Amino acid sequence: MPKIKRRHFLIGTAGTAGALLVGWLALPPRARLFAARALPVSPGQTALNGWVKIGSDNTVTLMMAQAEMGQGVHTGLAMLVADELDAAWDSMRLEQAGFDPIYNNQAAIADAMFEPDDHGLARRMGEHVVRRILREIPGLAGTGGSSSIKDEWLPLRQAGAAARLMLLKAAARQWGVPLAECRTDSGRVLHAAGSSASYGELAAAAAREALPDTVTLKSPAQFKFIGQPLRRIDNAPKLYGTAVFASDALPAQLLYASVSLCPTVGGKVARFDARRALTVHGVRKVVSLAPVAGGIGAAGVTSGGVAVIADTPFHAMRALELVHIEWDHGGAQGLSSKKMFSDLTQALDTHEGHAHLSRGDVEGALRGAAQTLTAEYRVPLLAHATMEPMNATVQFKGGAATVWAGTQAPGATRGAVAKVLGIATDKVQVIVPYLGGGFGRRYLTDCVQQAAALARETDGAPVQLIWSREQDIAHDYYRPAFMARCRAGLDPAGRLVAWKMTSAGSSLGAPFFADMADDGASNTAYQFPHARVAHQSVESPVPVGIWRSVSHSYTAFFVESFIDEAAAAAHHDPLAYRQSLLQGNAAHLRVLQRLAQLGGWGPAPGVAPDGTRRARGLALHRCFGSIVGQIAEVSVNPSQQIRVHRVACVIDCGVAVNPNLIRQQIEGGIVYGLTAALHGEITLDKGQVQQSNFHDYVPLRMYECPEIVTEIIADGVLPGGVAECGVPPVAAAVANAVYALTGQRLRSLPLKLA
Amino acid sequence: MTTLKVNGQTLSVAAEPQTPLLWVLRGELRLLGTKFGCGRALCGACTVHLDGQAVRSCVTPLALVGGREVTTIEGLGGPQAQALRQAWSEVDVVQCGYCQSGQLMSACALLTSNPQPSDADIDSAMSGNVCRCGTYPRIRAAIHLAAKKA
Numbered sequence: 031m032p033k034i035k036r037r038h039f040l041i042g043t044a045g046t047a048g049a050l051l052v053g054w055l056a057l058p059p060r061a062r063l064f065a066a067r068a069l070p071v072s073p074g075q076t077a078l079n080g081w082v083k084i085g086s087d088n089t090v091t092l093m094m095a096q097a098e099m100g101q102g103v104h105t106g107l108a109m110l111v112a113d114e115l116d117a118a119w120d121s122m123r124l125e126q127a128g129f130d131p132i133y134n135n136q137a138a139i140a141d142a143m144f145e146p147d148d149h150g151l152a153r154r155m156g157e158h159v160v161r162r163i164l165r166e167i168p169g170l171a172g173t174g175g176s177s178s179i180k181d182e183w184l185p186l187r188q189a190g191a192a193a194r195l196m197l198l199k200a201a202a203r204q205w206g207v208p209l210a211e212c213r214t215d216s217g218r219v220l221h222a223a224g225s226s227a228s229y230g231e232l233a234a235a236a237a238r239e240a241l242p243d244t245v246t247l248k249s250p251a252q253f254k255f256i257g258q259p260l261r262r263i264d265n266a267p268k269l270y271g272t273a274v275f276a277s278d279a280l281p282a283q284l285l286y287a288s289v290s291l292c293p294t295v296g297g298k299v300a301r302f303d304a305r306r307a308l309t310v311h312g313v314r315k316v317v318s319l320a321p322v323a324g325g326i327g328a329a330g331v332t333s334g335g336v337a338v339i340a341d342t343p344f345h346a347m348r349a350l351e352l353v354h355i356e357w358d359h360g361g362a363q364g365l366s367s368k369k370m371f372s373d374l375t376q377a378l379d380t381h382e383g384h385a386h387l388s389r390g391d392v393e394g395a396l397r398g399a400a401q402t403l404t405a406e407y408r409v410p411l412l413a414h415a416t417m418e419p420m421n422a423t424v425q426f427k428g429g430a431a432t433v434w435a436g437t438q439a440p441g442a443t444r445g446a447v448a449k450v451l452g453i454a455t456d457k458v459q460v461i462v463p464y465l466g467g468g469f470g471r472r473y474l475t476d477c478v479q480q481a482a483a484l485a486r487e488t489d490g491a492p493v494q495l496i497w498s499r500e501q502d503i504a505h506d507y508y509r510p511a512f513m514a515r516c517r518a519g520l521d522p523a524g525r526l527v528a529w530k531m532t533s534a535g536s537s538l539g540a541p542f543f544a545d546m547a548d549d550g551a552s553n554t555a556y557q558f559p560h561a562r563v564a565h566q567s568v569e570s571p572v573p574v575g576i577w578r579s580v581s582h583s584y585t586a587f588f589v590e591s592f593i594d595e596a597a598a599a600a601h602h603d604p605l606a607y608r609q610s611l612l613q614g615n616a617a618h619l620r621v622l623q624r625l626a627q628l629g630g631w632g633p634a635p636g637v638a639p640d641g642t643r644r645a646r647g648l649a650l651h652r653c654f655g656s657i658v659g660q661i662a663e664v665s666v667n668p669s670q671q672i673r674v675h676r677v678a679c680v681i682d683c684g685v686a687v688n689p690n691l692i693r694q695q696i697e698g699g700i701v702y703g704l705t706a707a708l709h710g711e712i713t714l715d716k717g718q719v720q721q722s723n724f725h726d727y728v729p730l731r732m733y734e735c736p737e738i739v740t741e742i743i744a745d746g747v748l749p750g751g752v753a754e755c756g757v758p759p760v761a762a763a764v765a766n767a768v769y770a771l772t773g774q775r776l777r778s779l780p781l782k783l784a
Numbered sequence: 785m786t787t788l789k790v791n792g793q794t795l796s797v798a799a800e801p802q803t804p805l806l807w808v809l810r811g812e813l814r815l816l817g818t819k820f821g822c823g824r825a826l827c828g829a830c831t832v833h834l835d836g837q838a839v840r841s842c843v844t845p846l847a848l849v850g851g852r853e854v855t856t857i858e859g860l861g862g863p864q865a866q867a868l869r870q871a872w873s874e875v876d877v878v879q880c881g882y883c884q885s886g887q888l889m890s891a892c893a894l895l896t897s898n899p900q901p902s903d904a905d906i907d908s909a910m911s912g913n914v915c916r917c918g919t920y921p922r923i924r925a926a927i928h929l930a931a932k933k934a
Contacts, residue, residue: 099880100879100880101879142871233890262878264878268857268859268871269869271815271856271858274816278816286811311800342799342811342812344803417882419820464881464882466915467880467917496820499822499824500823548792578825662859690876694919695822701918702918705916719786723826724822729916731911732906732913732920733907735921736921
């Protein structure tokens with residue numbers, strides 16, 4: 031993903047440019063209404079624009095550019111169209127969109143390039159240009175960065191409203207009545223005199239109507255679906271086992287492949303002996319795979335390996351065990367977790383880092399402070415561990431490829447497969463079924479590149495490569511390990527006057543001007559009078575990549591833990607202390623105030639009815655355009671294990687398209703974040719990942735799952751992100767609660783009491 | 785050939801006796817609702833019923849199934865299953881859905897043997913089923929709701 035140093039756009043933000051604002055709001059979405067080529071239609075279907083098709087059976091088909099990986103985006107996006115189109119909810123159908131630039135995810139890319147708080151002239155001009163450029167490049171659809179609703183909020187509503195207006199015009203023309211006398215109701219156009227026609231009956235005529243120059247979108251008071259807790263449209267198939275995931279792809283003559291990758295990061299195959307494996311019934315071929323780079327938002331490579339292609343998955347797995355492989359371990363054999371953290375420590379000892387926030391005179395303020403605090407935090411490598419292990423199915427026949435891949439980035443997948451097979455991208459069809467979890471892992475194309483390489487070996491038969499869980503855990507693109515060194519200076523009244531934080535860790539391969547490694551710390555909402563937040567890139571051969579909430583997964587832990595330390599040193603209430611640093615920031619203060627009520631902030635809970643002694647901890651964070659606060663209530667059992675009983679969460683996400691989906695995502699984010707807070711840790715020794723499955727890379731399970739309550743604030747104009755926002759605060763909220771309970775300050779994840 | 789009773793049908797399968805039931809179901813019988821998650825009975829995505837008992841099909845060799853009745857998510861029925869599916873839908877449990885076949889199989893076995901499970905019962909019956917989307921609170925609520933309905 032091309033990133034421009036977003037902070038450069040901060041220069042000269044004090045502009046007034048209402049006209050421009052209208053320009054960039056109006057132009058790109060308007061330009062996203064029609065695809066370059068007419069949509070493919072089935073018999074009886076009529077396309078009214080690049081997003082909406084209406085069938086003679088009255089079904090409304092939405093062209094779906096986003097991947098459903100659990101976040102509910104299929105439901106949420108369908109609601110946007112259905113509302114403005116005034117469709118019947120049960121008439122909505124989905125079809126995978128193609129690669130036209132109108133389906134590009136502009137918000138994900140723009141969000142990565144610009145500061146969330148920056149609404150100034152330079153940003154608007156920059157974003158305008160970026161969005162115009164993105165309108166021209168095909169294949170940049172993608173699902174990630176909590177951006178889907180944000181991205182399609184206007185284009186989909188405009189598509190629905192434009193289609194509705196064309197249906198109204200067609201009816202008015204047919205009936206010879208003024209347009210103003212016609213109205214719509216749940217998939218029908220009605221006239222005051224009693225005429226009535228369904229959308230299906232009118233669609234063909236509507237397609238001949240001129241596209242309206244302008245459309246008026248509904249005001250929030252007029253919304254029928256938006257804001258309602260509608261049920262998910264993917265419930266039924268997922269309750270009867272009929273939902274199709276990529277690993278359920280079943281083209282005729284399907285072959286299966288199993289792979290063993292070099293256990294050392296970056297390693298490859300030296301030689302292998304497949305003679306015994308080839309005697310196994312059903313085995314077709316044993317193939318060496320070269321190391322491959324995962325691609326977007328990641329650094330490092332997937333190790334090379336050996337794959338067995340067979341007629342059944344079990345034959346492939348069993349024969350794989352019989353292949354004798356000699357590895358070329360490469361240069362990473364000296365790598366260990368200990369070495370990685372000592373490299374990070376050394377970087378912090380010897381470098382000041384690249385400053386992304388520099389305010390006032392932080393060194394002077396620290397020298398003059400009545401009290402100073404110093405602390406060092408660290409977080410480990412983390413695997414994504416999607417429930418559906420990495421897999422891809424590829425058929426290469428007659429110079430063209432068909433790919434079944436649960437991918438967050440279909441365009442990148444298409445490009446990667448085309449490159450492996452040496453064919454043009456338009457010879458690659460990518461089918462995106464449901465994703466069995468994504469969390470950033472499925473942005474990467476390593477597995478599909480391997481499957482494409484195998485598809486060259488099968489004489490046109492499709493081949494499905496399924497990684498074992500062991501491969502999945504040991505060959506991830508991990509959330510990077512990070513350290514942060516923090517210093518704070520307090521004045522005699524305990525007020526935080528100086529804040530210094532330097533982090534060290536991977537920048538995911540981004541050059542310094544596009545480095546987002548300290549996002550969430552360098553753009554903190556706290557108004558420290560003197561501050562410096564800097565990052566020092568430290569790269570290693572370990573593959574690293576984007577992991578649900580990306581940098582926020584650790585910056586929130588650093589910032590929100592250290593703020594809590596400062597509040598404790600000042601003998602101030604942690605909530606009041608945060609309020610004092612957010613004066614004038616009404617949105618953040620409101621989240622804190624509602625959170626205090628929801629989470630029962632105040633006197634410590636003491637002894638709970640179950641006999642456990644409990645305490646609460648608080649954390650607040652802004653990410654992906656939303657503000658999220660959490661209060662965790664914890665106890666510690668006699669064997670010193672931390673137990674989280676309840677998490678209260680308040681999110682201000684601007685607009686709540688479907689409160690039910692938002693609650694689901696907050697719950698999911700909290701559970702994902704708690705796994706990292708309490709258990710998650712990938713370690714290396716001799717260049718090899720030491721974890722292999724769910725017994726040693728431990729997910730949160732039912733018996734550990736807290737009660738979760740969520741309150742949504744949604745009185746804004748534009749939607750913020752949701753799906754990643756539950757993750758960042760929870761580790762700090764729990765650590766702060768543990769401190770309140772035990773007096774032990776835990777500065778390392780996963781949280782372990784001494 | 786091995787004879788297998790699956791979802792009320794008696795079928796012949798070619799797989800070798802040591803083949804895990806999961807791969808017989810997925811690879812040969814094309815019953816794709818049962819999912820591969822870990823291969824080591826650690827995550828529960830592959831849960832099916834053998835004579836009504838929840839088992840992990842990824843570590844159950846075909847040879848051990850014998851004459852017992854195999855039920856997969858595709859064949860899961862009866863009042864408990866109906867109540868659970870309705871509750872799952874009302875509570876909006878599913879997210880990515882990949883683990884949900886296994887979750888429902890475990891929940892149905894629980895509800896069949898214990899019509900009014902406590903939170904502790906749910907913890908012990910359901911903690912073998914991993915969900916990375918974090919649907920646990922809703923699974924708990926849905927099981928309680930289904931218990932009221934069944």
